[in-house]
Amino acid sequence: MLVNRKLILAHFWLAFAVFGVALTLGAWQMFIRSPIGTWLSNPELYYRSLTAHGTVMGYVFPTLVAMGFGYAISESALEQRLVGVRWAWTGFWLIVIGSVMAVIPIALGRASVLYTFYPPLIGNVFYYLGVVLVVVGSWIWVALMSINLRVWRKAHPGAPVPLAMYANVAGSYLWAWTAVGAALELLLQIIPVAAGLKNTIDAGLARIFFSWTLHAIVYFWLMPTYIAYYTIVPRAIGGRVYSDSMARISFILFLVVAMPIGMHHTFADPQVGAGFKFIHSAFTALVALPTLLTVFTICASVEIAARLRGGRGMFGWIRALPWDNPMMLALAFSFVMLGFGGAGGLINMSYQLDASIHNTQWITGHFHLIFGGAIVIMYFAIAYDLWPHLTGRELIDIRLIRTQLWLWFVGMIVTTFPWHWVGILGMPRRMAYFDFGDPAIAPQALSVTFSAIGGFILLTSGIMFIVILARGMRTPKVDAGPYRFAIAVHQSATVPVALNTHALWVALMIVLTITNYGYPILNLALGAGTSVPAVYVGAQ
């Protein structure tokens, strides 16, 4: 029952429009710093572009997808009209205003601080205020998801919350809490300095606050993808979810352990001691658990579909899968990229191995493979799956859709594999150009060229994606029927209270954040004499 289709479409269209812009900037960056581009006479343009690319891809695009998808889940899984539509539009417009407010100083070169902020570099205050507005807009969505679930519970006392909504609300709580770290950094530290009220800032403390957001935000990006794995893919390929409770446990684990692990981003930092670095490393190993469980459950669910289609044998069933179905294709690509990206992630979070690749191009390769690859390819799949239900029109270009997904997969591999390699060779991140004439850097030239070519393959695929969706707005009207989610093989009539509510897990998430972050933050905040003079960007 999708009633507020305009609201959902507005979120998706804005998401994909800004994605298109940021993708173009990304491809340009890959080209301009590669040996096939010519050196930029003004390297500052590169950092403007990089700030815009990161801000849009990190804060605006995935947030809008999660919000639009969240509203769609709320209406269709709960079979209940969205409560608070006016608030939802308010949230949407806050994001529009915030994005514009942030982009103007970036475009003027007044906020080239990258999306990770990294004070004591300080940009124009409107950049940070814009980001705050985007987050506030998304918090309205968090509140609405919670309220809609509460309304539904009142009407269905004791009934199991549909898995899609259960996961969606877990994701929204994760986001609400993880955004607090960057919010504290912005409100308590950066904005007073950017507004000229103060002129010193503790850079070490800021990095700890940011790590609170920086890692768990990745799991917020991941949520729509995992919801699609569990609740869309099995239905789309004619299978069943292997286990409803294991799915719930996975989402709960993400909620609880995605948060207190962010300091693995600061292994190489001087402002935290070895103890908390180790604790965060061990907790990061824990976050592999929900992914390992998911891989098992989804492979088993897919196998069910294959066997229902007549697949036989230990591995023979793989051939019986509907490989011409875009959802099947997207899932397979997503899993391959998740596998490689996840293996790389284990190296990044390792207490010892991180030093070999910290802040090299390996890291950029890693998160592009995981986020841009495994996660975003499922955003495409979600859009393709939902589109007919939102527009009331059919997507007829199935071949084009398959080509688009193939290109994204190939493009991402061609981009990120050489990217990892040059990282191992020690190539640093975020540089506007490299002197490939230097004999020590020359061996990296070929790899960087491949990455740049991959960037253009991705751009081609991204353009095709937008074209397919736009054409889908003009095809003849069709009744797509109600939007449904996959059901479990053994759908039980009751679910244990712990797997049907969030309160306990949210409490645990907050407690673990306090135990893992409380002491380091207090220690840095109360320790005097570590505030340093701000360095204003564009004032030099």
Place this chain on the structure above:
Amino acid sequence: MSSEQAHRSVEVAARVERRWATIAVIIVVGMALLAAFAGIHRATMPQPRVETTDPSRIHLSGEFVESNLGSVLEANGNVTVRAIGQQYSFTPACIVVPADTPITLRATSADVVHGILIQGTNVNTMLVPGYISEQLMRFTKTGDYLMPCQEFCSFGHEGMWGKVRVIDKTDFANRAKAGGRLSCVGQ
């Protein structure tokens, strides 16, 4: 499917699932134990201690005054290297160290966040203004190593490349006899 069959298949599904969950937990715990073992037994770990410094005064007094930057041979035969990062260079821009010697790198930033990475090694640390970074290192091969700044430090970041020159142990000892702080700047 009869209800008894359905009941049995639920049990089978749950058993397979439990088995996999056990394997997953073992993998995760194993990784954490391995990291703990290597950390304690081989003393391989990220910087353990926190030390602070005031970047607005480092040029006036303390261990990071200009005359104290560079490499020094300690009485016990080890070498200490002191360096700072600032927009957009390292001081000294060329660090000279002996091969096969335990070296302590102590560095900090004079302005924004920088990073030190020595290519071809796993020497890699952030320079955060207000804090002192310390890394233990040891080179086995002589030669020149590139040392780029690995963190965005504003518009000149792409030009912030230093160098580490590893020389023979006896050469270094000879040069150290003259006293003072050694570097390979301008050589």
